[in-house]
Amino acid sequence: MNLFSLGLSFKTTPVEIRECFNIPERELYGALCKLHQLPEIAECMILSTCNRTEFFVVPSKDMSAAIVAAYRWIDENFEVGNWKEYARVLKGDEALHHIFRVGASLDSEIIGEPQILGQLKNAYRASVETRTSGVTLNRIMRRAFMISKRVRTETRIGEEPVSISYAAVIKAKEHFGDIAGKKALLIGAGKMIELAAKHLDASGASIAYIANRTFSKAAEIAEIYEAKPIHLGEISTVLKDVDIIISSTASKDFMIKRSDITKTKPDLLIVDIAVPRDIDPEIDHIEGIKVVNIDDLESTVKEAMNFRKMEAQKAEKIITYGVGEFLSYMESMNYEKIIKSIRIQVERIRKEELSEAERSLGRELSMKERKILDKMSKAIVDKILHGPTMAIREYANDPEGDMYIEAIKQMYGISRRKSSDIKCFFVQATEAMNGGSHH
Numbered sequence: 001m002n003l004f005s006l007g008l009s010f011k012t013t014p015v016e017i018r019e020c021f022n023i024p025e026r027e028l029y030g031a032l033c034k035l036h037q038l039p040e041i042a043e044c045m046i047l048s049t050c051n052r053t054e055f056f057v058v059p060s061k062d063m064s065a066a067i068v069a070a071y072r073w074i075d076e077n078f079e080v081g082n083w084k085e086y087a088r089v090l091k092g093d094e095a096l097h098h099i100f101r102v103g104a105s106l107d108s109e110i111i112g113e114p115q116i117l118g119q120l121k122n123a124y125r126a127s128v129e130t131r132t133s134g135v136t137l138n139r140i141m142r143r144a145f146m147i148s149k150r151v152r153t154e155t156r157i158g159e160e161p162v163s164i165s166y167a168a169v170i171k172a173k174e175h176f177g178d179i180a181g182k183k184a185l186l187i188g189a190g191k192m193i194e195l196a197a198k199h200l201d202a203s204g205a206s207i208a209y210i211a212n213r214t215f216s217k218a219a220e221i222a223e224i225y226e227a228k229p230i231h232l233g234e235i236s237t238v239l240k241d242v243d244i245i246i247s248s249t250a251s252k253d254f255m256i257k258r259s260d261i262t263k264t265k266p267d268l269l270i271v272d273i274a275v276p277r278d279i280d281p282e283i284d285h286i287e288g289i290k291v292v293n294i295d296d297l298e299s300t301v302k303e304a305m306n307f308r309k310m311e312a313q314k315a316e317k318i319i320t321y322g323v324g325e326f327l328s329y330m331e332s333m334n335y336e337k338i339i340k341s342i343r344i345q346v347e348r349i350r351k352e353e354l355s356e357a358e359r360s361l362g363r364e365l366s367m368k369e370r371k372i373l374d375k376m377s378k379a380i381v382d383k384i385l386h387g388p389t390m391a392i393r394e395y396a397n398d399p400e401g402d403m404y405i406e407a408i409k410q411m412y413g414i415s416r417r418k419s420s421d422i423k424c425f426f427v428q429a430t431e432a433m434n435g436g437s438h439h
Contacts, residue, residue: 001327002136004063005095006070006087007054010109013086020080021053028126034077036132040069043134045127045141047102049119051109056099058136063091093323096140100319103144104151105158112157112308117148139330147322154318157311162304165195167297168271169203172244175269175290180204185238186227187247187255189217192273196246201225208242211235213249236260245270247278258282264289273297338405339389341414346385350377388412 008021023031028046035044035055043058055074059066067089074083090098101107103120124141127133133141152158172179182205186193189212197207207225211232212218218229230238235256239245240263247255247270255278256270268289272279275294284291354377358365365373388408395404409415 001092001096001330002063003056003058003095003140004067004089004091005054005056005098006067006074006089007052008083008086009052009054009088009107011107012088013083017080017083017086018051018053021048021078021083022050023048023053025122025126028123029130031077032127032130032132035070035073036130038066038069038073040066043127043137044132045123045137047120047123049116054102056095056137058134093327096326097319097323099140099144100147100322101316103148104315104319105148106151106312106315106319110162111305111312112162114158117145121145135335140326143322143326143329147319150322151315151318155311155314157308157315159307162301162308163195164273164294164297164301165192166199167300167304168196168246168273168292169199169205170300171271171292171297172200172205172269173203176243176267178204179244181206182243183208183241184244184246185209185211185235185242186221187211187232187235187245187278188249188274189214189221190248190250192248193246194221196248196273197221197225200244200246205244209238211255213251236262239264239268241265243268245279246273247271248273249278250274251278252276254278254280256280256283258286261286261289271297335392335405338409338414339392342388342408342412343385345412345414346381350381353377 008018010018023046028048032044032046035041035046035057040060040062041057042060045056047054047056055070057066057070071084098107103117105112105114105116108116120141124133124137127137169179172182176182179200180203184200184205184207186197186200186207186209189210193210197210200207207222207227209230210218210222210225210227211230211234213232215229215231221227222229232255239256239261243265245256245268249255251274255274257280261283266288270279270283270289270291272291272293277293279291279293281291281293283289354373357373358370392405392408406415
């Protein structure tokens with residue numbers, strides 16, 4: 001496999017080094033074009049997130065020369081002195097396996113998280129739009145997206161909650177059965193609350209109030225969800241209006257005390273994800289109110305992580321099989337071999353038809369006649385095959401080129417695929433090109 005990856009990820013690289021390599025989207029296209037200008041590099045793609053910056057490269061000729069060129073380019077463009085000691089280079093089949101694992105979220109800090117697939121699609125889209133990807137990366141990335149989809153479909157790797165904020169929302173679902181339409185009060189405005197708001201909103205709950213010490217921050221989050229921002233001193237006045245409360249602040253004092261509870265809905269769930277605790281534990285003894293603290297949620301998260309690790313083992317088998325299958329596919333889609341196979345097939349037909357024509361004439365052709373017919377039939381074959389031959393070579397750098405090549409192989413009877421599989425192949429390949437999100 002003519003491929004290597006050069007990466008700095010959370011696994012090997014401290015954040016103070018990673019942040020120096022973060023490439024904003026507005027700068028990604030320029031970086032791709034600069035890297036692609038190196039004569040040692042035929043194709044390239046850059047994946048840059050908060051947890052990793054990785055360069056995926058198809059060398060022009062020599063692998064070692066391309067790696068040296070990539071190192072030199074990074075030195076010139078990032079000027080970070082000690083980055084090499086953290087860098088990880090993978091070559092050939094190992095690099096291919098790595099891309100498939102990244103897309104399937106097996107190489108993520110949180111196994112099974114969905115954002116990395118969207119980022120990988122965005123990275124690939126940038127390489128397509130800058131024309132820095134070619135036949136090899138196009139094939140690899142399309143297959144990576146197919147394998148990722150298969151992992152999501154055939155395993156349950158992304159089903160269980162693995163963040164405290166998500167676990168809080170899961171607890172609410174367990175408590176109410178369905179939280180669609182339930183009104184929520186969120187106390188705090190940090191990352192945990194932002195994530196909780198996102199998960200509540202996605203589950204159909206209505207975020208009614210955002211309370212925070214800094215009112216402007218509460219207003220900022222409230223605007224996103226059409227909620228009402230309130231001061232901390234107003235919390236007790238809205239308790240009667242909500243079904244769910246999630247609290248996460250850095251306060252040393254309780255946000256809600258036992259004495260604040262006067263009137264509430266008959267079934268109120270309060271999820272306290274703060275340390276020190278935001279909610280007076282005595283409130284849990286009040287009839288009709290259930291208080292869940294961070295220890296309850298951490299056990300849920302730990303169980304979920306163990307579950308995901310078990311599912312990851314199934315995913316690893318899918319990826320290992322996918323690598324082998326892809327390498328066989330790459331061999332079958334060698335463009336020059338395809339052109340040669342078509343010519344062999346057509347040449348066989350040409351000779352058979354010439355022999356049949358001579359038999360039909362009822363006499364043996366002279367040497368001159370045979371040469372004329374041979375030259376004429378070869379000229380016909382060359383003209384007929386010129387279009388498909390040029391198309392196959394032209395499709396080499398088209399992101400969807402293999403679909404057209406497969407159709408041509410089918411027409412000439414040299415495909416190993418059953419005709420019934422072609423529609424499925426087209427659908428999978430098209431789906432693989434769509435989608436995207438942020439990590």
